[in-house]
Amino acid sequence: GENVEQHPSTLSVQEGDSAVIKCTYSDSASNYFPWYKQELGKGPQLIIDIRSNVGEKKDQRIAVTLNKTAKHFSLHITETQPEDSAVYFCAASYDYKLSFGAGTTVTVRA
Amino acid sequence: GAGVSQSPSNKVTEKGKDVELRCDPISGHTALYWYRQSLGQGLEFLIYFQGNSAPDKSGLPSDRFSAERTGGSVSTLTIQRTQQEDSAVYLCASSPQAAQETQYFGPGTRLLVL
Numbered sequence: 755g756e757n758v759e760q761h762p763s764t765l766s767v768q769e770g771d772s773a774v775i776k777c778t779y780s781d782s783a784s785n786y787f788p789w790y791k792q793e794l795g796k797g798p799q800l801i802i803d804i805r806s807n808v809g810e811k812k813d814q815r816i817a818v819t820l821n822k823t824a825k826h827f828s829l830h831i832t833e834t835q836p837e838d839s840a841v842y843f844c845a846a847s848y849d850y851k852l853s854f855g856a857g858t859t860v861t862v863r864a
Numbered sequence: 865g866a867g868v869s870q871s872p873s874n875k876v877t878e879k880g881k882d883v884e885l886r887c888d889p890i891s892g893h894t895a896l897y898w899y900r901q902s903l904g905q906g907l908e909f910l911i912y913f914q915g916n917s918a919p920d921k922s923g924l925p926s927d928r929f930s931a932e933r934t935g936g937s938v939s940t941l942t943i944q945r946t947q948q949e950d951s952a953v954y955l956c957a958s959s960p961q962a963a964q965e966t967q968y969f970g971p972g973t974r975l976l977v978l
Binding site for chain 1: 909920955969971
């Protein structure tokens with residue numbers, strides 16, 4: 755089955771700086787890569803996703819890049835704000851089953 | 865519109881008891897998923913429904929776990945004879961159809977087995 759590894763497990767950034775989270779996957783058949791944000795006591799919320807036919811996607815301060823050859827994808831958050839503090843999960847899928855990374859706890863320092 | 869809802873939000877039970885967790889998907893979504901999130905862990909797939917059928921139950925940890933879906937809508941996850949290792953957050957998600965569709969998650973049920 756699919757195995758997704760996510761790094762780093764924790765990330766502390768100064769407000770206004772950028773945050774980068776990286777994931778690798780094992781199954782070359784995977785072609786859908788969503789990112790979820792989970793705040794304390796809440797369910798995961800989709801923030802951005804990318805499909806294998808594109809290499810990069812951007813939505814305001816959030817961007818995701820995908821390198822299918824190397825089987826890795828990354829989340830970039832620019833101009834971080836305190837409300838960006840949360841746990842972020844990457845996932846990979848080729849059908850209906852999402853395989854998740856272990857999560858990155860992001861803390862934005864004011 | 866209304867998102868995915870789950871009940872109860874918290875459940876404390878004694879080891880050996882049975883529990884039922886409920887999920888109300890987004891109206892019109894035919895695909896429904898259950899995941900489990902253990903403390904400090906990522907999300908682990910449990911089961912997938914397409915309509916009322918469950919073509920993939922591969923993630924259910926043991927035969928103490930079962931799930932059903934009726935009317936193509938509400939789903940119930942049942943854990944029989946609960947064990948302490950069942951303590952986790954149980955998350956439900958739904959999507960309009962199935963493969964490659966965005967999955968929308970509910971808030972989860974936090975289960976604690978004493």
